[in-house]
Amino acid sequence: MPKCTINGKEVEVKEGATIIEAFKTMSEDIAHYCWHPGLSIAGVCRLCMVDVEGARGPQIACNTVVKDGMVITNQSEQIKDIVRWGMDFHLINHPLDCPICDQAGECGLQEQYMKFGQYDPEMNQQKVKKRKVVDLGERVVLDSERCILCSRCVRFTDEVSKTNELGIFNRGDRSEVGTFKDKPLNNKYSINTVDICPVGALTSKDFRFRQRVWYLKNDDTVCNGCSTGCNVKAYFNEEGLFRVKPVYNEEVNGHWMCDDGRDIYKYVNKEHRLLKAKNNSGSQWSELTAGKAMQELHNSLFAEIKAAPEKTGVVLTGQYTNEEYQAVFATLKELGVTQAFHWNDTDSDDFDGLLIRGDKNPNTKGLQNAASAFGALKSVADAEAAIASGSLETVMVLAPENIAVYSNYDKTFAALSKAKNFVWFGANKTECFETTNSSNTWMIPIKSFVEKSGTFTNHAGLDQTFNYVTTVVAGALTMSEAMTLFKGETLEFDLRAKPMTSMKNNHFTLNRGEL
């Protein structure tokens, strides 16, 4: 384990670690663009210059391995001058259109310009004009003028997605990132290039121009797009969620996430959600609050189920937290219900080698674990057959949140709703809700994964706990709350004011002066 001294402080690093990694472990400031911890070393931006005692001259920190006894500094006047001029060279052809640029507010160029920049440029030549708004593929747009040619995106498609769509074309100040003819950037991980782009050259079509980033708060959660369970950050404001970005977790997803996972915020937003509980015990729908609905269910159904538990079944999907499964199974035990069915339209072991898995439920493993104490889970087809034969009269369904991956959603809904008493717990609404075959239908709005705390167990059995991020539908319940109310108990709320933890990042009313 080599030891070195960085800016006067001694640090021990792993064998083979580079100087920039040593800087990062110490949280020391060092300017850099092209270096990214998840990619290979390119050494093209020439900003991470450091002085190493005894070396010929300044060295780049990203491509110099730490040796025992090295004395390194980036605080000398000479290094500061080099970084200042390096920045100036990067800005020669950069249009500086920050107000229009979507990256403004989270831009590496802006941040490092404020820290290391030479505020008075000495270039009086015309800027080289390049292509604006280049459509690279389904999800990414390129602005070549803003690109500083750090080659992160090119290395990403070479090394991580291994699809090799991007390249740097032409020479000198006419160099440009681009795709090959008829080979657009359409891989399943393309938006990662937007995340790692240190400037606003690559932007995501989905998020482009929808919000300025300083209007958004963010908080960490776990993606519920598939059984990998990538660690993500959800960006939101009062209007709802706007985008999702990956958070580094070496055990699960590294630095990356897939493009499908970026869409998970869409079905969380209000327009796709069940906002109030609905009841249809005749021919008309009536709306009521979720809590009231659960109380009425307790009054009308609880005793009935307890009297004849063999006529009741529960259909479960792998999209709820372990805590909720425990609450559900505890309630079932109390009622004496023994029939539980597993509904999974995406039951496959597919794996693309990087992150995407065929099982599109975040917590299938957690459901199986929770059910192992309860008894074997039958398939949803069995439930449909039992309803058709009349042996199952009351059905409770824990519907999936991510309905896009459930291909037989409508069909299953129609089949299950033939039960006499049909209770549907779900976060989303779809058109198929309009026609129910049951004489007593209840729909209870459930919180989505960003609105509750809990644990998902991923494909490898890793328990990942996540916390509440934001409230989208205020009237929704978690399954645990719903079960408490169903048992006839009351919910306890902590009404004391909480410290403002979710306000920590980028909320413009708090940080107005620091933008």
Place this chain on the structure above:
Amino acid sequence: MSKVPQPSELSNWYLPGILKGLGYTFTNMVKNILNPKKMSTLNYPEEKYKYSARFKGNHILTVKKDGSLRCTACMLCATNCPAQCISITASEHEDPTVEKYPINYEIDILRCVFCGFCEEACPVDAIRMGPEWQTPGLAGADFHYDIKKLAYRANLKGGIQSSVDDKERHEAGI
């Protein structure tokens, strides 16, 4: 410390007080009739006071030479606005050199405190505070100014031209 003058003994009586007051009124009436230019009031709304050119009144969105909006929807004005009365919806422009423009720009003028921070924050001279200050309206909706009102209201005569134009900037290589 200022001293409030005490009324004299005479003013306790009805006639001396009323005569003094009427005397003041008549002196001023005669003065105003003889020299109406020096009158310190004016007959609003037939006559209007003229403020200086720097007066911060109702907002104007400036336009480019071709008549389209100068605004790039960067939201710096909305971010800077202490009254949070500006709401903007940005969209993709078909011309790649323009790239971004507002499809909706709304100022809630009843919330506005006329501080002029929006004008100061604007990087492209797209919003200015104009000289108008009379803003009557019959309904609440009359006080939500949209693009049509902010940029193309009748008294702007087709719009005020911005001092910064995209085309010129591009030709100059900025």
